[in-house]
Amino acid sequence: MIRYSLSCDQAHAFEGWFGSSSDFDDQSERGLVSCPVCGSLRVGKELMAPSVSTARKKDEARAVIMDSAQKEVIGKIREMVTSIRQNAEDVGERFPEEARKVHYGEANARGLIGKATPDEARALIDEGIEIAPLPVLPEDIN
Numbered sequence: 001m002i003r004y005s006l007s008c009d010q011a012h013a014f015e016g017w018f019g020s021s022s023d024f025d026d027q028s029e030r031g032l033v034s035c036p037v038c039g040s041l042r043v044g045k046e047l048m049a050p051s052v053s054t055a056r057k058k059d060e061a062r063a064v065i066m067d068s069a070q071k072e073v074i075g076k077i078r079e080m081v082t083s084i085r086q087n088a089e090d091v092g093e094r095f096p097e098e099a100r101k102v103h104y105g106e107a108n109a110r111g112l113i114g115k116a117t118p119d120e121a122r123a124l125i126d127e128g129i130e131i132a133p134l135p136v137l138p139e140d141i142n
Helices: 021-029 055-061 068-086 095-103 118-126
Strands: 002-008 013-018 043-045 089-092 112-114
Touching (some): 013 021, 095 112, 095 118
8 A cells, every 4th residue: 555645726635545656646537536625636646755664564554543533534424425325316427418417407406426537527517517526435445
């Protein structure tokens, strides 16, 4: 795992963990990296000092220990994502098309979830269509 110091275009600083050095670029291009504070998709890497790997550091990196406040926040995010999924229609790859239909009154207003490329997501936002990525939870990765 690689930890990057990240920041969004609103200067919110946070960190992200990625499986390899190319994972950040790939996920960012697909619109999967967003600011946890404001939701911005314009996220970049910050300058970081290199970390020297030792046997002790490798053992410490095997598990991320969350305190009770972090567990509570993850639990609330999990509840929110579950509620959204239960109350929205999953339109898959048709998301950009269906979002436009709802936005322009060509289809009944309803919650939608689905997939969009970064370019499609930017186009929707540019058209004034409010969208947001769903956060990826630990159990979605493992």
